[in-house]
Amino acid sequence: MKTNFLMFHTITRIVSFIVLSFSIYLFFAGHNAPGGGFIGGLMMAGALILLYVSFDIDKIKKVIPFDYTTIIGWGLLIAILTGLNSLLFGDAFLTQYFEYYQVPIMGEVELTTALPFDLGIYMVVVAVALLTILSIAEDVS
Amino acid sequence: MNNIVLLPVLIPFIAGTLLILFRNYPKAQRVASAVVVLILLISAVHLLYTVYQGGILTIELGNWSAPFGIVLVADLFSTLMVLLTAIVGVTCLFFAFQTLAKEREKFFFYPFYFFLLTGVNGSFLTGDLFNLFVFFEVMLISSFILIVFGGSKYQLRESYKYVVINIFASGLFLIAIAYIYSLTGTLNMAHIAVQIAELEQQGVVNVAAILLLIVFSIKGGLFPLYFWLPNSYFGPPAAIAALFGGLLTKVGIYAIIRSFTLIFVHDISFTHNIILMVAGLTMFFGVLGAVAQFDFKRILSFHIISQVGYMVMGLGLFTPLALAGAIYYIAHHIVVKAALFLFAGATQKITGTTDLKKMSGLLKTHPALAWLFFIAAVSLAGIPPLSGFFSKFALILSGVEEGRYLIVAVALLVGILTLFSMMKIFIYVFWGAPSLQKQDYAHIKLMPLLMPIIPLIVLTISMGLFAEPIFVFSETVANQLLDPSIYIDSVLGE
Numbered sequence: 001m002k003t004n005f006l007m008f009h010t011i012t013r014i015v016s017f018i019v020l021s022f023s024i025y026l027f028f029a030g031h032n033a034p035g036g037g038f039i040g041g042l043m044m045a046g047a048l049i050l051l052y053v054s055f056d057i058d059k060i061k062k063v064i065p066f067d068y069t070t071i072i073g074w075g076l077l078i079a080i081l082t083g084l085n086s087l088l089f090g091d092a093f094l095t096q097y098f099e100y101y102q103v104p105i106m107g108e109v110e111l112t113t114a115l116p117f118d119l120g121i122y123m124v125v126v127a128v129a130l131l132t133i134l135s136i137a138e139d140v141s
Numbered sequence: 142m143n144n145i146v147l148l149p150v151l152i153p154f155i156a157g158t159l160l161i162l163f164r165n166y167p168k169a170q171r172v173a174s175a176v177v178v179l180i181l182l183i184s185a186v187h188l189l190y191t192v193y194q195g196g197i198l199t200i201e202l203g204n205w206s207a208p209f210g211i212v213l214v215a216d217l218f219s220t221l222m223v224l225l226t227a228i229v230g231v232t233c234l235f236f237a238f239q240t241l242a243k244e245r246e247k248f249f250f251y252p253f254y255f256f257l258l259t260g261v262n263g264s265f266l267t268g269d270l271f272n273l274f275v276f277f278e279v280m281l282i283s284s285f286i287l288i289v290f291g292g293s294k295y296q297l298r299e300s301y302k303y304v305v306i307n308i309f310a311s312g313l314f315l316i317a318i319a320y321i322y323s324l325t326g327t328l329n330m331a332h333i334a335v336q337i338a339e340l341e342q343q344g345v346v347n348v349a350a351i352l353l354l355i356v357f358s359i360k361g362g363l364f365p366l367y368f369w370l371p372n373s374y375f376g377p378p379a380a381i382a383a384l385f386g387g388l389l390t391k392v393g394i395y396a397i398i399r400s401f402t403l404i405f406v407h408d409i410s411f412t413h414n415i416i417l418m419v420a421g422l423t424m425f426f427g428v429l430g431a432v433a434q435f436d437f438k439r440i441l442s443f444h445i446i447s448q449v450g451y452m453v454m455g456l457g458l459f460t461p462l463a464l465a466g467a468i469y470y471i472a473h474h475i476v477v478k479a480a481l482f483l484f485a486g487a488t489q490k491i492t493g494t495t496d497l498k499k500m501s502g503l504l505k506t507h508p509a510l511a512w513l514f515f516i517a518a519v520s521l522a523g524i525p526p527l528s529g530f531f532s533k534f535a536l537i538l539s540g541v542e543e544g545r546y547l548i549v550a551v552a553l554l555v556g557i558l559t560l561f562s563m564m565k566i567f568i569y570v571f572w573g574a575p576s577l578q579k580q581d582y583a584h585i586k587l588m589p590l591l592m593p594i595i596p597l598i599v600l601t602i603s604m605g606l607f608a609e610p611i612f613v614f615s616e617t618v619a620n621q622l623l624d625p626s627i628y629i630d631s632v633l634g635e
Contacts, residue, residue, distance in 0.1 A: 073161035080155055086203075093147050094203040 005054065012054040019047035030118050032110075037118035041125030048126070049133055057137065068134075071127035079120025082113055143198040145191065146215045148184040149223045149262040152177060153230075157255030167246050171238060174251045178231050181258070185227040189220040193614075197621075197631040199268065207633050208332040214268035214632055217618040218468065222265040222395055225475045228600070229387040230258050235593040236483050237380035240490055245291055245378075257283035257384070264392050268632055270318055271328045273396065277314070277360070281307050284389060287381045288373060296376035303373040310359040317352040324349060331632035334404045334625055342407035350405040350412055354397065361393025362446050363453060364423035371430065371442040379486020382438060386445050387479035391471060394452050398467070401456055402622040403629075409459055417457030421551045424450030428558040437485045437495040437570070440562055441478070444521065447555055448474050451536060454548060458539050464619035466535030469612060473520070473528040473604060480517045480597035484510070487590040488570060491582050497566060502575030507587055511571040513598050518567060520601045522560035528604035531612060 023043035030036025052060050086095035098112035156177040163169050192198055198215045201207060215223075234254065241250065260280025267273050285307075289300045322328060324346060325336035340346055355366070362370045370390070374382050397416075405412050427447030434440045452474070455467020485495060487510060492500050504511040520527035523534075533556060540549040604611055621627055 069164070070162060073158055076158040076161070077155075080151070080158060084151075087144055092200055092202055092204050093144060093151070096203060 008054050012050055016047045016050050019043060019050070023047065027118060027122055028115075031112065031114040037121030038125050040118075041122040042129060044122070045126045045129035045133075048130060052134070052137075057134065068127040068131040071123050072131070075120045075123030075127065077120070078123070079117050082117040082120065085113060143200045143215075145184070145188055146198050146200045146213050146266060149181060149188065149227070150213070150259055150266060152181050152184060153255040153258040153262065157252040157259065160252045160255065161249065164247065164249060164252070167243070170246070170251045174234060174255070175238075177255070178227070178234050178258075182224075182227040182231050185220070185224040188215060189217075189224050192217055192220045197628065199632055208327055208329045211272050212268040212329065212331075212632055213266045214331075214628065215266055216628055216631075217621050218398070219265040219395075221468070221472065221618060222391070223262050225391075225472055226258060226261050226265070226388055228597075229384060229475055229479045230254075232479060232483065232593045232597055233380045233384040233387075236383065236486065236590070237378075239589050239593070240380055240486055241378060242291070248290070249286070250290065253283045253286045254384075257287060259283075261388055261392055265395060268330050269328055270321065270330055270333065273330075274311070274314055274318060277392070278311065280389070280392065281311070284385065288377050288385070290377055290381060293376070299373045299376050303369055306359065306369045310356055313352065313359075314356040317349060317356055320349040320352060329632065330399070330403060331629040334629055335633070337404055338407060342405060346405070347408060347411060350401075351415070353400055353405075354412070354416070357393045357397045357400070358419070359393075360390070361397060361453075362390045362423075362449055363393075363419050364426055364446075364450070367423065367427065367446045367449075370446060371434075371439050374442040374445070375436070375438050379438075379482055379489060383479045383482030383486065386441065386482045387475045390445055390449055391452075391475060394449055394471065397453065398456050398464075398622070402464070403625045406625060413457050413459050416453055417545070417548060420450045420454035420457050421548050422450075423447065423453065424555045425551055428555045428562070431562045432558055432565075434562075435497045435569075437488065437497060437566060438482070439495075440497075440566060441481050441485060444481075444559065444562070445478060447559065448478070448521075450555070451533065451552065454540075454552065455536050457548075458536070458543055458545065459623075460539050460543060461616060461619050461623055462535055462542070463539035464622060465612065465615040466532050466539060468618050469528075469535060469615040470532035472611075472615075473532050473601065476597050476600050476604070477517050477521050477529065480594050480601070481514075481521065483594045483597070484514045484517065487587075487594070490590060491585055491587075492577065497569035500570045500576060501573035502571070502577070504571040505575050506577060506582065509591060510587060511567075513591065513594065514571070515567060516598055517601065518563035519560070520605070522563050523556050524560070526605045526608075528601045528608070531605065531608040535612070535615075 023040045026035035026043060027037060027040035030040065048064070083094040086093060096113045098110055098114070101109050101111055103109045156174065160170055160173065163173070192215050200213050202211045202213065257280055260276050260283060263276030264273055264280060267276055285300065285304050288303060289296050318328070321333060324340065325333050327333055327336060337346060359366045374385055377385070401412060401416065424447045427443050427450060431440045431443035431447065434443060451470050452467045455463040455470065488500065488503065489495050491503070491507065494500060516527065520529045523529040533552070537549050537552055540552065
């Protein structure tokens, strides 16, 4: 008997889109308001796992052909380099810099070195969560 | 800014991260990790030299000032530990090149090796109690992975226990930190010390102190919480076992010494007497375990326990001489214990077993291995003129001066039993008729196996021959530890 996942698939498409965009919102809201790389990353991992569950692991692997192990490495590297950046200016490790800029349409925008740091964390969290769950799921007993 | 304090933490961290990306190139990984670990050694020497010349260095991460932000503090004790870590790190890595199975290298051995060093160095250098917890976790998670490395059935069973015990200990650690935070309102160790001094250490503060002692005792393998140690250190390959045996328990001991010389120093008759009692029991039961065993690695693991007792004994006596002896002992122990575990690995490679009863006669076939092992073994047992003798001598002398004859008697008895069990290894493994045929071991070259161990042996001999300057150095370290105000002033400013 072939089961029909039409409802599940349709809702997943909509919900995962909402969750993914909220995860990006949280990522940018971080470091001043509640949010940040960790929580945003977890949320993105949640959305992606929803996709993996409702469609198939093999099918989603074709859509997202990234190697999560490499992403962990790059994420860590980005985070460390942001910290090291401050050494160039003779400050302590992990010192953060920020400045406000006027950008057309968006108005005043804060640019800060906390953002790339958070990006590193974001990548690590997404990749670790997915890697853990997928390697358990793929384990053939 | 004193960013050089960060180097021992950052170098292995960056190296580990980069090695994740290059995991499919085993050769490049070997070369890169060898280079990095040597750089780490140089930076550790440089840091120790700088601190010895110029006094305590601190760095406030992210420019957040002291009681609020996280500080890293490099005083003599912590930098000495960092240097020892680097030495053991170098030798174990080079030994791993010789002994580790090729297929295992691909499973992130080198990244986690470096993350482990990151955690260990971070734990030594941090000046913040919660940060200490974080670095403990970095170290433990890496050790969880390294200890199951290879994934044999025995390893999986024992490392499961290891993981459970350590997670339980981490939970307790977190509770103890919360306890201290609610008492003092701060996590900076120097600031906690100031606050505890004002609170007068009694009642609930002592509860927090003992809770921390229990946590660090689990990590450090003190009586009665050492039961996990011998079995879990038996499993992994020798290079990893040497790294663990040399370093991991000493992180717990470092944390005990740090917290009971800096923070909880106002009720010595209570806390330090408990520590002294625990030290005696640890020594005694650890060595009894060693005497009862007939396996190379297990005997060494039980010896870790009994010798951890000596270090804590120095803290329990709490005199400058005893503490200097304890510091000397830690340095001696890390070097010798790593060497002995590597010898166990080398004999295992040659004979294919760690069971003493199945080996014999290696003295005839591998004399170099036998005599180098002999030096390490008698050094561990405390025979002059090797490093083990002088450190034990200081501890026992201080015990006699303080009139603590019971602990002195225990320490002497344990010394004899240590000698007995080391000689047991020597007799079983190296004496007797050779059990191996020429063709069994001819293909295994001995020199590459011994090369990483020889520096450690040279170190233990020279630590014995140059005991005078090294002991003066240990006394400087001990005096710095016994005057918490130096540490506090350099962290919090005048």
